[in-house]
Amino acid sequence: MLDDFLWRAALAGVGVALSAAPLGCFIVWRRMAYFGDATAHASMLGVALSLAFSLPIFPGVLCVALLMAITVSSFSGRGYAMDTLLGVMAHSALAIGLVAVSFLSGVRLDLMAYLFGDILAVSKTDLLVIWGGALVVIALISMRWSGMLLSTLNKELALASGFSPRREQMILTIALAVVVAVAIKVVGVLLIVAMLIIPAATARPFSRTPEMMVLLAAVLGSTSSLVGLRTSYVFDTPTGPTMVCIAALLFVIASVLWKVMDKVQREKGSVMESEYEK
Template sequence: MLDDFLVRAALAGLGTAVAAGLLGCFVVWRRMAYFGDATAHAAILGVALALAFDITIFAGVGLIALTMALLITAMASGRESVDTQLGVLAHSALALGLVTVTLIPGQRIDLDAYLFGDVLTVTRTDLAVIWIGAAIIGLVLWHQWAAMLIATLNPDLAHAAKINPRKQQLIITLLLAAVVAVAMKVVGALLITALLIIPAAAARRYARTPEQMAVFAVGIGGLSALGGIRVALMLDTPVGPTIICVAAAIFAVSTITDQLRRIGA
């Protein structure tokens, strides 16, 4: 069954939706969209590293994303505002990655595939990496859920409960690096943050508890992935951006229905 490229694409989209949906809730709660951008944009530099040293794309992207995540955490206490630091890191890393990729000799590189994803070319190995990454992210969140939630919603209460908010922040940042490595093949470096925040933002309209929001975010992400692949095949459009368009449409519907419900109440 996995010889069918559409089945592999669908499974890759679902695996990415699981990872991004679960972590996306914390990205929304903590307002970390710019953290996601900085880590995701650095992924292009990871592609250049992988091509230059003949290692797998997942390894190169994961290493650079991890380095960027640690650098962001280390710089968080600097004098410059966080958004300024992240802006410099995000765009500098993207520009450096784009320049470096084009300078690698003997490589024919489809930059669009790395910028916007190419889920229809997912291999069995890619599929295994995506689902292993999603499983690791899910297990870490399952184990750390209560501590991460308390540290996110009430840092003072976290200190009283002997929970280190900075440690939880570091865990989330490292998991962001893992999501970048997992999602690169599906939606590309420029759209990873959108897959993190849009399903979670739409889920928040319907959820009554944080756990419900996480489940709904995964469901909306999965629906966006499958719907995006279907629409892209019908309209002959790029799959990665189409997935995000479907997610944005779901968010728009959730916003409209929420407003109508408020008016009715």
């Protein structure tokens, strides 16, 4: 089965979706979209350094993404607004990475594959790295679920319960770096955050509990990956961007459906209130 490139691509897409779902929910809850964007953009510098020193891409991207996330966390609140700091760091890291790549001689590099992903070229080794990273992220968040959730909802309550918000933030940072490192092959530097945020944002209105939101985001992310892969194969379009387009389409459909349901619910409530007054 793994000898078929489409099966490898499908498994890679599902692996990224499963790892991105819980993390994407925390990014939505904490309003950290720009933070994730900065970490993802920094991964291009990791690609350049890995190629320059003839190292595997995964550890290079992981180290640089983690360094970026820790740096941003350390400098926030020290004279700079968070959005300003993230904007400077994100675009600077991306630009430095692209310039550094241009200086590499004797290295065959498909820049578009790193910017927008090349899921159809996923090898068995890449698949092992993707699913290994996904399992690490899922295990990390599962073990720290209560602390991360309490720190997200109320820092004072988390402290009172014996959890350190700073430590939980660091765990979230590590998980984000791992997801960026495993997803770069699938959707690329510029689209990683889209696969983190869009399924979680789509699931949010229909979820009554945080756990339900994570599960629904995982289903939506996996659906976007598989449907996007099939659509790309049929219409001969770029696979990574097509997957994000499908995720965006699901978000639009879910938003319209939610508004219709909300309107019907309000009208039903008005009718019941009128009958009660009579």
